[in-house]
Amino acid sequence: MTETLSPAQPLVVEEGEEQRGFAGTNVPRKEDKRLVQGQGVYFDDVKRHGMGYAHFVRSPYAHANITSIDVSKAEALEGVYGTLIGEEVAALTDPFFQLATPPGAHIKDYALAVGKVRHVGEPVAIVVAATRELARDAADLVEVDYEPLGAVTDARRALDPETPVLHEEAGSNLSWEGVYEWGDVEGAFAEADHVVKISELHFDRFNSTPLECDGAVVEYNRGTGQWTIHTNNQFPGFAAIMMGPAMRTGLDKLRFVTQDIGGGFGNKITSHPQLVACCLLARKLHRPINWTEWRTEFHLTMSHGNERWFLDTEVAVKADGTLLGFRTKALDDAGAFLRYEPLGGVIWAQVTPGCYRWRNVRLDFTQVVTNKAPCSPNRGYSRMQHLWFTERMIDIVAHELGLDPVEVRKKNYVKAEEMPYTTPNGCVYDSGDYARMLDVALELIGYEGLAERRADAESRGKLFGFGIGSTLDSGTNNFGQSRLINPELQFSGNNEVATVKLDIFGEIVVTLGTTPQGQSHETTAAIVVADILGVTPDDVNVRAGHDTYWNSHAGFSGTYASQFAVTGLGAVKGAAEKLAGEIKKLGSVILGCPESELELADGFVRMKANAEAALPLMACGAIINANNAGLPEDLDVTLNARYVYRPPFELPDVERKYGNLTLTYAAQVHAALVEVDPETGVYEIVQYAAIDDCGKRIHPQIVEGQVMGATAHALGAATHETFTYDAEGNLLTPNFYDYHVPHAMDMPPLKTGYIESPSPFTALGTKGMGEGGGAGIHAVCAALQDALAPRGRPVVYDSCNPYHRVWELLQDPEASRRRVEVISK
Amino acid sequence: MLLREVEYVRPSSLDEALRLLAADDGARPLAGGQTLLNVMKARAAAPDVLVDLNAIEELKGIDLAPNGTLTIGAMTTYTELLEAAETKARPILGEVAATIADVQVRNRGTIGGNVCSNDPTNHLPPLMVALGAEMVIAGADAERTVKAEDFFLGVYLTAAGPGEVLTKIRIPAGRSDGFAAVTIGADGTCIVNAAASLNGEARVAIGCVAAVPVLIRPGGRDADAVRDAVRGADLDPPSDVHASGEYRRHLAEVVAARAIEQASARS
Amino acid sequence: MEPQTSQTITVTVNGETYEREVEARRLLIHFIRDDLDLTGSHVGCDTGNCGACSVIYNGQLVKSCMLLAVQADGARIETVEGLAPEDGKLHALQQSFSDHHALQCGYCTPGMLMSAKALLDANPSASEEEIRKGLQGNICRCTGYWNIIDAVKAVAR
Structure with a gap:
């Protein structure tokens, strides 16, 4: 049901380079053997003697003062080990560090609500008991008195004078604002033949809902004051710097351990408040604590994707369809707390002009807090919203000016020959050929035969539509971009670490700093190591998971933001090369020849000229580890190589908000065909094509898996997945009944295609990838707009279009058309 | 959990x-x-x-009488409903059962449970009403039979009251049936559904638009007549995240007409 | 027999018989994971939608979060841990899932495999449409299902 199209040769092959080894081949995935047998170890599979189960007491109100909490009845229940409430948390910890400048900086955020709740589901207290069921029984006995306050759930009302304020200490519901302007925006509009105005577009709130929810098993060692946190948090480096200062403890006292994680998609970055609460309980109750988050709790409280409005947009266009610039006001709804925010206020800038040569851009960014679950990264974090917006501008401009969306794209895409391309804000698109990708997409979707398909659909009473989404997956953050939202922040660059060692019996052992959630790091790391050490991936043991006590952990360690293929594999490559160098150094002593005459192949270090003169790697491991008498004193060889990869970044210019914010730019072009039932608004995606370019592919099958997964997320987000709140702040989609994710029967026929434009900036020519789902959200929006055009040319203005919204567009196309105005000279 | x-x-x-x-x-x-x-x-x-009730044999089994009447034990699962030879006598039963949720749910969920829970988005309440089914209810003292259109009283509320058990459902003979729904994704939760039967009088029962299935007896079988009849019912459906009341009212007309159309095609 | 809040049950899982006292309110999935320590079956939702807890129960596919453990008294249950034959090889479906990259994080995989097994046990030559229908009760958030469907199709042939 899926077809793959790949060019026989990569687009760019460096001169004289010959493909060799396992890179680029689909070796069996190392993770699979345990996972298909149910032998994975996820946090909830970890059990400890005397472990207590935590259950959270949560706010039923969107906004209320807490007037009292009484845990006495809960604590009196037999089998209950103890409780924790906000007052204790406020006494034992400091508020979490805020990334924002004032006013957001004034927000006080603790592990549990202190004095006030600000969204439905916010944790108010925790009960720990001998069984899961008992813990919930006891949680039901905790008596909390609330004094309800008015709620705000519409970001557009958040700053109105009469709107209730969530965080009084911040003065208003404004959390962060900034103005971004590059190029000559006024000049662009003066030069334009047409100005297309779009009053309001809305990127909906959703997240990619990993199947495993958050959780942890936390142990406290009273003797050493050290916590061991078995958790599925996907960015322990970030969790640690949030948790340590709040808990008034050194970071080495926080040992993060992970084996398998049941999906993350960014949503598991910000579990630090809950982890702090578990740490406090483990210490208070002298027992290991299991915290298992259930689905409804996840939906109510965790990591919603940023909801964003684009207001008063104006696009400057020449008569021939050349795009000169745009200006807009982005209004971002962060939810009740800033757990990773306001980084969303700058992350979008990695892809400021999208795939296009827009040189003149102004974006006024305002972020507000509302009485909804806190936002945090979600696959495509902050760029997806902006890229959807850039794509929406393209199609609306094309439709309003009577231009072909394919031609407008081709005319305005950054061109292959312009790579590396510097954007108006100083980001550098490393490589790519977007027009070529679009051609592949058109071929796979059957563009030549669209007229017949349209006629066929119409003969069956259906409206037929074709749409494109073209996006970028910017990977490997320059954390210096955080200074664009807060110049005081002392973050910049990035890093990741790996160790590769050769043990006494010749075993090659790799440890990673990353926390994979299905991205196959064990497999791809083994390929890279095998190719460098001259062995097979089967010979390489990559330890499953992450443990900060393995000493393979750097400040930015984790798995997020499309970077493993660059930072993770860069570290693996560095460590493996370091080890290879040491093996040769030892080989040169033992074999009595210069290192330059040696090679690593077939499990040996041997003379290039004489394969008989060889030392097995096992012997190397044995000599260094257990048989080293008589080796030269100055032989600096441990066969235990640690390497920290540090991408080449400069500090961005804070004043101009200018600089290279990410290292690589994978690209996606997706195309969708839809058929709409005009009577009901029900529609079906009848064909889909996804083209990806992530540079050199270490393991094409794994890359394709990421493309498919991101596509599925996109299709879910485009059709049904929404976190919708009522005016009182109740989440209307708190479970998988009402929050409909795609099932097997919902998936359209898919064709995938690839081109490879190796990154000139990375060690392996790879680019981070996996977050290309935004393309699909737009492809569906564009296809719907095309399909509905014969019925009054409605404008698709929302990223999520469930059937009811499509029906509304059909019923009253004028209502949506009032959002758009064209002023021509 | x-x-x-x-x-x-x-x-x-x-x-x-x-x-x-x-x-x-x-x-x-x-x-x-x-x-x-x-x-x-x-x-x-x-x-x-x-x-x-899972160990009670007398609540299981499907009987097809010579006159075509089906008697279905309340503990008959959806899977049994769609696989049994007897239910082929009224094909719509298996067709609708096959679209309820998924294999796992169909293997455990029962016809009796479906109608007794009377969640307004369930498939079987409107189907039972359209088909003119009779519900046999056992109480501590006696057994009684209630017509499907009188069985459903409210959300999660039916004529099978406290201390009573729905034991079986009788469905008269017939083949001219139809079912149409707008669901959230394929085989997903119903936004609006309708079941129709044209065996004798035209009956169409609409689900998801009120606490109980709304039975409509259209004057004619063409789409306009059906839609007129649905409009005449003055439905006041609930609004939720999936549909406004207005959208549901519109869909009710569409799916009612489609269900009747399907039933007509089988006349 | 009178109502009780807990009772002793006997359950055969993957050929091994267990006798345990269990609370009536305990869901079968918690019994399997927490009491029997068979942690291959997972929990991904709290509304019976995701299918990560799917097991084969007296020959039929069920979601083990939609049964009470006490209901399983006397039942035969198959979980993912019992899928591979004992000789260290993988079951054809397990191998095919790996070959087709039909899993990423692996969290849905045990339930997905049990659904696929139940499907092919009943219908060894299932078509693509039948496979989709057979897997409808299992949510995967990583793969988009395409490779899972291909993996099952490859075994169905």
Whole structure:
């Protein structure tokens, strides 16, 4: 049901380079053997003697003062080990560090609500008991008195004078604002033949809902004051710097351990408040604590994707369809707390002009807090919203000016020959050929035969539509971009670490700093190591998971933001090369020849000229580890190589908000065909094509898996997945009944295609990838707009279009058309 | 997850089940459990006693009488409904059962549980009403039969009251049936559904638009007549995240007409 | 027999018989994971939608979060841990899932495999449409299902 199209040769092959080894081949995935047998170890599979189960007491109100909490009845229940409430948390910890400048900086955020709740589901207290069921029984006995306050759930009302304020200490519901302007925006509009105005577009709130929810098993060692946190948090480096200062403890006292994680998609970055609460309980109750988050709790409280409005947009266009610039006001709804925010206020800038040569851009960014679950990264974090917006501008401009969306794209895409391309804000698109990708997409979707398909659909009473989404997956953050939202922040660059060692019996052992959630790091790391050490991936043991006590952990360690293929594999490559160098150094002593005459192949270090003169790697491991008498004193060889990869970044210019914010730019072009039932608004995606370019592919099958997964997320987000709140702040989609994710029967026929434009900036020519789902959200929006055009040319203005919204567009196309105005000279 | 404490018993006869249900006001029958256990997980319901009906043979089985009447035991699962030879006599039963949720739910969920829970988005309540089914209810003292259109009283509320058990459902002979729905994704939860039957008078029952299925008897079989009849019913459907009341009212007309159209094609 | 809040049950899982006292309110999935320590079956939702807890129960596919453990008294249950034959090889479906990259994080995989097994046990030559229908009760958030469907199709042939 899926077809793959790949060019026989990569687009760019460096001169004289010959493909060799396992890179680029689909070796069996190392993770699979345990996972298909149910032998994975996820946090909830970890059990400890005397472990207590935590259950959270949560706010039923969107906004209320807490007037009292009484845990006495809960604590009196037999089998209950103890409780924790906000007052204790406020006494034992400091508020979490805020990334924002004032006013957001004034927000006080603790592990549990202190004095006030600000969204439905916010944790108010925790009960720990001998069984899961008992813990919930006891949680039901905790008596909390609330004094309800008015709620705000519409970001557009958040700053109105009469709107209730969530965080009084911040003065208003404004959390962060900034103005971004590059190029000559006024000049662009003066030069334009047409100005297309779009009053309001809305990127909906959703997240990619990993199947495993958050959780942890936390142990406290009273003797050493050290916590061991078995958790599925996907960015322990970030969790640690949030948790340590709040808990008034050194970071080495926080040992993060992970084996398998049941999906993350960014949503598991910000579990630090809950982890702090578990740490406090483990210490208070002298027992290991299991915290298992259930689905409804996840939906109510965790990591919603940023909801964003684009207001008063104006696009400057020449008569021939050349795009000169745009200006807009982005209004971002962060939810009740800033757990990773306001980084969303700058992350979008990695892809400021999208795939296009827009040189003149102004974006006024305002972020507000509302009485909804806190936002945090979600696959495509902050760029997806902006890229959807850039794509929406393209199609609306094309439709309003009577231009072909394919031609407008081709005319305005950054061109292959312009790579590396510097954007108006100083980001550098490393490589790519977007027009070529679009051609592949058109071929796979059957563009030549669209007229017949349209006629066929119409003969069956259906409206037929074709749409494109073209996006970028910017990977490997320059954390210096955080200074664009807060110049005081002392973050910049990035890093990741790996160790590769050769043990006494010749075993090659790799440890990673990353926390994979299905991205196959064990497999791809083994390929890279095998190719460098001259062995097979089967010979390489990559330890499953992450443990900060393995000493393979750097400040930015984790798995997020499309970077493993660059930072993770860069570290693996560095460590493996370091080890290879040491093996040769030892080989040169033992074999009595210069290192330059040696090679690593077939499990040996041997003379290039004489394969008989060889030392097995096992012997190397044995000599260094257990048989080293008589080796030269100055032989600096441990066969235990640690390497920290540090991408080449400069500090961005804070004043101009200018600089290279990410290292690589994978690209996606997706195309969708839809058929709409005009009577009901029900529609079906009848064909889909996804083209990806992530540079050199270490393991094409794994890359394709990421493309498919991101596509599925996109299709879910485009059709049904929404976190919708009522005016009182109740989440209307708190479970998988009402929050409909795609099932097997919902998936359209898919064709995938690839081109490879190796990154000139990375060690392996790879680019981070996996977050290309935004393309699909737009492809569906564009296809719907095309399909509905014969019925009054409605404008698709929302990223999520469930059937009811499509029906509304059909019923009253004028209502949506009032959002758009064209002023021509 | 994590239910409140509950007592459990699994009787092997209907009499025993009725005795157990009568013995405690807080006792509830447990059929397939595919709705009730979910409600209990949310602690939105907390019966004191669950009387599991799964071991009671007399609540199972499907009988096809010579006159074509089907008698279906209340504990017949959806899977049995769609696989049994007898139900082929009324094909719509298997066709609709095949679209309920998924394999796992169909293997456990029962026709009796579906109608007794009467979640307004369920498939079978409107189908039973359209087909003119009769519901046989056993109480501590006597057995009684209630027409499907009188069986459904409210959300999660039916004529099978406390201490009673729906034992079987009788469905008259017929083949000219139809069913149409707008669902959230393929085989997903119904936004609006409608079942139609043209065996004798035209009957169409619409689900998801009120607490109970709305039975409409259109004057004609063409789409306009059906839509007029639905409009004449002055539906006031609920609004939720999936559909406004207005959209549901519109969909009710569309799916009613489509269900009748399907039924007509089989006349 | 009178109602009780807990009872002793006997359950055969993957050929091994267990006798345990269990609370009536305990869901079968918690019994399997927490009491029997068979942690291959997972929990991904709290409304019976995701299918990560799917097991084969007296020959039929069920979601083990939609049964009480006490209901399983006397039942035969198959979980993912019992899928591979004992000789260290993988079951054809397990191998095919790996070959087709039909899993990423692996969290849905045990339930997905049990659904696929139940499907092919009943219908060894299932078509693509039948496979989709057979897997409808299992949510995967990583793969988009395409490779899972291909993996099952490859075994169905």
